[in-house]
Amino acid sequence: MRSACLGWMALLLPLAAQELKLPASFDKLAEKASDVVDITMDSSMLQLASKFLSDKDPDEARIKKLVSGLKGLYVKSFEFDRRGEYEESDLESVRAQLRGPGWSRVVGVRSKRDGENVELFLKSDQGQVSGLAIIAAEPRELTIVNIVGPVNPEEIRDLAGHFGVPRMDLSFPNTRKSTKEEQQ
């Protein structure tokens, strides 16, 4: 019985470990923010949403395919009226989790001029991408995205142009696992 429980824990822990835990300080940020988006979608919620996506509509079919293998999708975004409403220390515990096993920072762009710091992290498991995280820290906006499950950033990128987002010709350096640090 005990070994069975340990076996289940061993199976479930890697999945649970992919979901980022946001610090308690984020609750205080929500109070300061003028606009908060908090989206938590576990696999059952993703499946429910998927049922209502049409196979006939090409855009919806694409989303359906994209989310079919996902186990979780979490977005937390704050918009502030003023600059400097959040501290770098608010992000430290998130970054610490993304320094854990399996995670790699594939893109990091820091712009001193614009006061922006955007980072893309990918989690790999046996050579496959099994998770994605974005930290986008801007002067008046802070966004954390966490996708749990097999995901290709380029597929999400391809959704651009379908949600009123301008289409861009993008390519992510996820295969070469490089880190770009821009200091302007």
Add this chain to the structure above:
Amino acid sequence: MNDFEKQIRDALARKEPSPGFEARVLAATRRVEARSSWWNGLFSGRARWASAVVAAVVVIAAVGWRHERDVEERAAGEAAKARLEQALKITSVKLAKIQEKVEAHESN
């Protein structure tokens, strides 16, 4: 005649019913008829209509409950779909921004 034959003869001998047997049989028959007429009455006349109305109400209630559940499920599904689309929109915007920054850096 031996004992065995005597026992058989006694067992098969005609016996008169006990006093009041006929009355008891008739009374029992009347009770059965009375129960039967109550059961039949349920499906005849006004009672038949009442039964039909009750059945119709049960069916309508079941259909209504099912419809309400479908409506609630659809609303929850549409809400989940909208949240999914919003989440993917935010993600794609941020990815586009990252890529834009990377390209700007590479072109410099």
